[in-house]
Amino acid sequence: MGETVKLFVNSQEVEVAAGKNLIDALAVAGIQIPHFCYHPALGADGNCRMCLVEIEEGRPPVVPACKTPAMEGMKVVLDSAMIKKVQQDMLEFELINHPVDCPVCDQAGECDLQDYYMAYSLEESRMDVPQVNKKKKLDFGCGVVHDQERCVLCGRCVRFTRQITETGELGIVNRTDAARVDIFPGKPLDNRYALNIVDLCPVGAMTSSDFRFKQRAWFLTRDKGVCHGCAKGCNMYIDHHREKYGDDIIYRYRARTNLQVNGYFICDEGRMSYHLQNNDRQTETIVGGASVSFDDGIKAVVEKLNQAKKPLMIVSPNSTVGQMWAVLRIATLYGGDVSGYSDGYIIEGSGDDYLIHEDKSANRRGLELLAIKQDRAHLLETLGNADLVLNFDNDFHFSAHDIEVAKLLSEKDYVAICSHRLTAFETASVVIPIASYSEYDGVIINHDDVIQRFSRAVHKNNPPKDIVEITRLLGGAITDWKRAWPGIRQTISLLREVEPDQIPEEGMKLMNSGEPDVTA
Amino acid sequence: MGAKIKVVERKGKTFFEQLYLIEIFKGMAVTVGHFFRNLRDNSNLYVRHYPEVKPEITPRWRGRHRLTLHEDGSIKCVACFMCQTNCPSECIMIEAGEREDGVSEKMPVKFEIDLLECIYCGYCVEACPMDAIRMDSGVFSVTSSNRENMMIGIAELIEPPGAFNEDEYQKGVG
Secondary structure (H helix, E strand, O other), X not given: OOOEEEEEEOOEEEEEEOOOEHHHHHHHOOOOOOOOOOEOOOEOOOOOOOOEEEEOOOOOOEEEHHHOEOOOOOEEEOOOHHHHHHHHHHHHHHHOXXXXXXXXXXXXXXXXXXXXXXXXXXXXXXXXXXXXXXXXXEEOOOOEEXXXXXXXXXXXXXXXXXHHOOOOOEXXXXXXXXXXXXXXXXXXXXXXOOOHHHHHOOOOOEEXXXXXXXXXXXXXXXXXXXXXXXXOOOEEEEEEEEOOOOOEEEEEEEEOOEOOOOEOOOOHHHHHOOHHHHOOEOOOEEXXXXXEOHHHHHHHHHHHHHHOOOEEEEEOOOOOHHHHHHHHHHHHHOOOEEEOOOHHHEOOOOOOOOOOOOEOOOOHHHHHHOOOOOOHHXXXXXXXXXXXXXXXXXXXXXXXXXXXXXXXXXXXXXXEEEOEOOHHHOOOOEEEEEOOHHHOOEEEEOOOOEEEEEOOOOOOOOXXXXXXXXXXXXOOOXXXXXXXXXXXXXXXXXXXXXXXHHOXXXXXXXXXXXXXXXXX | OOOOOOOOOOOOOOHHHHHOHHHHHHHXXXXXXXXXXXXXXXXXXXXXXXXXXXXXXXXXXXXXXXXXXXXXXXXXXXXXXXXXXXXXXXOEEEEEEEOOOOOOOEEEEEEEEEOOOOOOOOHHHHHOOOOOEEOOOOOOOOOOOOOHHHEEOHHHHHOOOOOOOHHHHHHHHO
16 A cells, blocks of 8 residues: 555544545445446446445535545545435435346346345335336347346446447437437447446346356356466456256356456456366367276376387467476476477467457466477477377467378377367377366466466366376376476576465566576 | 142052953954954044045145246246255256246246255245245155156146145235
8 A cells, every 4th residue: 555544434543545536445444335337447427326425524515435535534424314315315216217127137146236225225115106118138249238127327338338448339328217328229339348348237237148047146156267368367257156966167257357467357258268168178088099097098198108219298378387397397207399389379460459469378478488499390390300299288270270280290199188179189199188277276477477376266076187287197296386386486587586375366577577598 | 840740550560460461362352343343344544544535734735846837827937046045955956048928038948856855845935036936736745766757847847736725825825
């Protein structure tokens, strides 16, 4: 906390950061002020009037907290009869035409209107005139479904399309109780961040067609994760759940605030990438076309490694630093080469200047820092010399089919150690299933040199093993990436001061980044 | 302590009682007497002729669940998952889907109750905001020769009608 100010809330002294509005400043101190329209990313709009607070001896005495900066000596009153009446009346006003269809609303359980009603109102409806009917289940495009009846007209969605994406597809049309959020005729939402509107909407007016009716919000376990969809490494929540008699699956990703990396939002592509964690997973161990037990598969690979004169290990640019290190170590053990060839992960022109990076791999900086060669010439050369290829989950066909590499590979003894069933692994004689990023923990470094740590979120019924564990079964000495950290730290000078347990939640910017500086 | 004390007369101390066999025969006489009486006419039996005669159950009896229907025959359930959330034995498994008939937006595409796990507590009925699930089917004996049949779906759940008239049921619920 930088500069602080002291103020009084309900005549108790609180010390908060200076320069913030009352909502944000007091939230840090654990004092919640109800609000609909204010969002730190979108600024104060002051239209919902839900955050009105009383300032003792203030002029005017009642002000919206979102537009009032925290000031020294301010006397904020949140529990006076007047403020309670204001909050109750505002909620009654919002609920006049609200359909109260919580049983069929996906927002139920994480709805501000529901929570505030329970906390500040609990009043019966006094309305004896029919409610105003508006349109429901409108397809706004990009997977956003709008329900005009549930809307509280806070305008967060409208401001998002105007301020953040600057596409301005949404607007509020008409006035009074005919007012509603709408798109322009025939012009649906068309931007790569549209689904953030679903996160932003404080009520159930904006829901996602992908998540629609899939699961109730209160069943979901919300774990913190880091998106592996591109080199940005956006922070998100992994919402997953194990149905009775079922397996632990992911239902959705939501944006997680990290001002150092992604701010408040994530892109739609990343948000939808959770499907890849559930689907097309490699679960069988295959040796020579037949399904075998995992142990037999490992035995077959060890045998091959012992006979091989020159094995080649291909690592994935999505692997964690620890996994890359573990592969490097067993490559040394078996006298093999290591390649991190992954040009296919870079899709030129697919990025933008906001969150989407054209490199679709999560930890290419890790490859660079560990001095793992990524060029195609090196791969073709080592592939020519190799008599055994171990591919650790590197999908080199990611954006286009690399015919030459595929042809060379098909002539070799090819072992795929992979999390997904992909074309790149089809020609393998041995296939070993492994965990994907939601099922292991580790550290990755994004393209801005921010090192981020993430933990395991999903626990499958038959948990697949992580690459570090696979290398240990293949004869490697590393049992745990954290124990191997001293070795990694010595190799990468940039990480010399980094202790995995001390990496803060929002990641850590690595300093003096530059040329790969490798000593081992 | 002002508890009432009742002194029970001890029997079996007399000589004839201690002989034991005489008492056995006296007891057998009672049993055989009942046997011949019931053989002649069993209408005065002290037990119910189950399963020919079913017990009378009250509207508050919690029998096997049923899903109720609107008057037009559409299912009342809107798949809000309140029953599943409230279920202490986690025996209700719902899958929700889009509803196209205009009644609501949402309906269950799968609604399964594992009757082997159900403890018939009635919390699902209490939780339901739509009065869509009730335990008034009057089915009190749920049996099967295999586990699979004890998992019932929508088809079985909407099949039985309510066993009581609406007023009686509401009185019981009230």
